[in-house]
Amino acid sequence: MTSSPTGPSHTDRAEVIRRNWAGEPALLHGENASGYDELLAQVRRALVPRDVVEEIWTSDFVDLAWDIFRLRRMKANLLRVRAKDAVWDVLGPLVRNAHDLAVKWAARDEAAMNQVEAALKRAGLSMDTVMAATLRQEMDEVTQIEAMITNAEVRRGVALQEIERYRASFAEGLRRALQQVGNSAPHAAPVVRPPPAAQEAV
Amino acid sequence: MISLRKRYANWLNARASTGPRTAAGKARVAQNARKHGLRVPALRDPAMTKSIGELARKLAGPTADARRFEAACQLVAAQIDLLRIRQARLPLLSRVTEGRTAVRNLTTLDLYERYARSRRKSAMRQFNSTPVAATSGQAIPSEASSNEIDIAAVLRQIPVQNVRSREFSIRVDRRYPRLARGLRATRLAILRKQSQRGARTKPTGKNQDKTMFQDEQRAQRR
Numbered sequence: 440m441t442s443s444p445t446g447p448s449h450t451d452r453a454e455v456i457r458r459n460w461a462g463e464p465a466l467l468h469g470e471n472a473s474g475y476d477e478l479l480a481q482v483r484r485a486l487v488p489r490d491v492v493e494e495i496w497t498s499d500f501v502d503l504a505w506d507i508f509r510l511r512r513m514k515a516n517l518l519r520v521r522a523k524d525a526v527w528d529v530l531g532p533l534v535r536n537a538h539d540l541a542v543k544w545a546a547r548d549e550a551a552m553n554q555v556e557a558a559l560k561r562a563g564l565s566m567d568t569v570m571a572a573t574l575r576q577e578m579d580e581v582t583q584i585e586a587m588i589t590n591a592e593v594r595r596g597v598a599l600q601e602i603e604r605y606r607a608s609f610a611e612g613l614r615r616a617l618q619q620v621g622n623s624a625p626h627a628a629p630v631v632r633p634p635p636a637a638q639e640a641v
Numbered sequence: 642m643i644s645l646r647k648r649y650a651n652w653l654n655a656r657a658s659t660g661p662r663t664a665a666g667k668a669r670v671a672q673n674a675r676k677h678g679l680r681v682p683a684l685r686d687p688a689m690t691k692s693i694g695e696l697a698r699k700l701a702g703p704t705a706d707a708r709r710f711e712a713a714c715q716l717v718a719a720q721i722d723l724l725r726i727r728q729a730r731l732p733l734l735s736r737v738t739e740g741r742t743a744v745r746n747l748t749t750l751d752l753y754e755r756y757a758r759s760r761r762k763s764a765m766r767q768f769n770s771t772p773v774a775a776t777s778g779q780a781i782p783s784e785a786s787s788n789e790i791d792i793a794a795v796l797r798q799i800p801v802q803n804v805r806s807r808e809f810s811i812r813v814d815r816r817y818p819r820l821a822r823g824l825r826a827t828r829l830a831i832l833r834k835q836s837q838r839g840a841r842t843k844p845t846g847k848n849q850d851k852t853m854f855q856d857e858q859r860a861q862r863r
Contacts, residue, residue: 462793465727513737520738580744
């Protein structure tokens, strides 16, 4: 009995294959599992994997896409978390209690935030300066995360290429098999000829 | 300060007496420098060889030839490597904002992942190119793979070893409390001695980066 590639039994089997080959989804604490499932379902609908190989590459594609989102988010979070040190650095020559102010600013204290903005404005600076200072301090890590994002993007492309390549080779194999069948049984498909009566009439 | 002669004698004695002698001891100390074990492919890990072989046999099919079976082994091992790396990445990813070490370690794992992916890609290509001895038209039999080829299960068996060693040390503590106390005291004494030891090298006159044993310097002075 066969089921359609998108039918429920096929989906269950595909899920079993995916879990057997790729394990449980690698999610961090606090990450949205339903978001991952939604992404997986969308990609699966688009690629329609037909067998194990395609399931592996599809799962790979989804993991890498998820990884790219995650790394981008982490880069932003990293800069946000480390901005406190940059605020301290920038405000150091401007105000007296720069460290305390930076700590309160990081804790989103309203008064401290206003004070920081005012101090920056007085010196002709803005929050862009603070973010630039953060980036300068964290350049090494940001570069490394960027490199990881680039690698993941390349790997995601490779996963797609491999699916294409596999499908092409699979189609080629089928074509060759059909040719072999045709060569081994030349009379399998009868040649349609006009009946003798019609030939005589012509 | 110990003299050069005494140190040489100590070194000779140490060479003659230290180090594990039993096979179990040797096996244990062989893992002293092990950090995560991700550098070693799963195919070279004796603990996994059996599982890889079984999975590869199911993957290749009962009538597969040696080439196909080898490719299946490579494929399964590479997939295990990838899963291990992915598992190792998770705790590091959650610590990215805490320190610089996490990002550095992630970069290292990224390199390992590249190697593993490369191995898996070539293994998969080789596997698909090898002729299927069975009558099925697909390169990998989906029906068998869906239930029987559970690669993730191999990894679920790995942490057992660590748990076992931890349980063993707990058992020793409970059964032989005096021995455990003695071991802890010895470890503490060694640590204390190490912490009290002063710098054994000092910069040479010519180059501040180069250092020389003080004994050697003393020998030169004489």
